[in-house]
Amino acid sequence: MNTPDIIERGDYRYIEAGSGEPLVVLHGLFGALSNFKDVFDEFSSRFRVIIPMLPIYELPMLKTSAKNLSEHIEGFVDELKLDRVHLLGNSLGGHVGLIFTKNNLSRVASLSLTASSGLYENAFGNSFPRREDKSFIRDKVGVTFYDPKHATDELVDECFEAVNSREKILRILAIAKSAIRHNMAKDLPQMNTPVCLIWGKDDIITPPAVAEEFHAGFPDSDLFWIEKCGHAPMMEHPEEFNRILSAWYDARGIGK
16 A cells, blocks of 8 residues: 555544545554555445554553553544444454443444454563563564564564563553453453454464354354464455455445
């Protein structure tokens, strides 16, 4: 995609394209707007696709949590005067979408999750503090994918810079801990909106059992698998991801 201009509106920064029903896309903890470039390109012919930048490094330290990120998105949806939104979230972004849905069920037309936290997440583990070791960070970024070739130098550099900033690493750890504490299993049965689950069969961060638990917990969900795929299906297998999601929208009568 041609990199769209970032729009600044009050406390909110985002990109958007297209028209029609709003599709709000929520990136993960180490995510960036570019992680969803293929989704952005594909679905802007069908929806008004909006990707807000989550203020992971901007919130006050004591408010750096998945819950407060969801409140940020509530304010964002209010600011743009969006009616019923379609949500799509990866990893932490999925968790933020879950919290938003729980608190704003009447405002959510559909929810799509890929490799979402909210039930269980195997994050960096006990060895994470080896921040200064770039090869270690490359390995950790690599396990995000089934094929580590997707751990590009750019991704590794972004992650390395983040974990070597004291301000950023404290917020990363705060959000990760808040996500672990905020287990949403008991909330799923009340979320009676259509849910699409797209999961990598080889995801070791939110393993396939997590997808099965989500599927069992929601009243109305469909679960789709992508083979040879890790924690970021929309990046590792973008064409298949878009095909699955588009077919699901068709089956549910969603979008143009």
